[in-house]
Amino acid sequence: MDSQYILLLSVLDAGKSFGELALINPDCIRNATIISDCSAHLLSVQRELFNQCLRTAQTAEFQAKLDFVRSCEFFNKWNPRLKRQAAMSLRKGSFRFNQFIIRQGEPVNGIAYIIR
Numbered sequence: 001m002d003s004q005y006i007l008l009l010s011v012l013d014a015g016k017s018f019g020e021l022a023l024i025n026p027d028c029i030r031n032a033t034i035i036s037d038c039s040a041h042l043l044s045v046q047r048e049l050f051n052q053c054l055r056t057a058q059t060a061e062f063q064a065k066l067d068f069v070r071s072c073e074f075f076n077k078w079n080p081r082l083k084r085q086a087a088m089s090l091r092k093g094s095f096r097f098n099q100f101i102i103r104q105g106e107p108v109n110g111i112a113y114i115i116r
Contacts, residue, residue, distance in 0.1 A: 006035070009089060020058045021088055023050050031088070065090045072113065 009032065012018060022030050045054065065087040069075050075083055092115075095101055101112065 010091070011037075020050070020054070021062065023047060024055065024059050024062055031085075062087065068113075068115065074113075 018032075018034055019030075050058075066084065068090070069083045069087045075086060078086065
């Protein structure tokens with residue numbers, strides 16, 4: 001694959017998932033290509049089991065991200081499709097008191113929003 005056409009959106013660590021948005025959305029079309037940059041072992045959940053066990057939680061998590069994007073002034077002028085893509089790319093993190101979030105001089109690789 002020609003690297004000029006590859007856009008790195010995220011690096012996923014052990015325990016993280018991908019593919020759930022294609023199961024949540026009714027059109028079930030993949031919206032990204034996932035490429036491993038090292039040897040990896042995966043576990044998969046079939047659609048039927050996903051629908052029985054995980055769909056409610058995954059849908060609620062995505063809806064919360066989409067609600068945030070819709071309420072954030074930064075995204076006001078974005079069209080609905082771009083807002084959905086922004087919601088898909090959001091990753092939630094937690095930080096302890098006095099923990100560094102970003103250090104001066106580090107390369108910039110994204111934007112952070114304080115939610116609480």
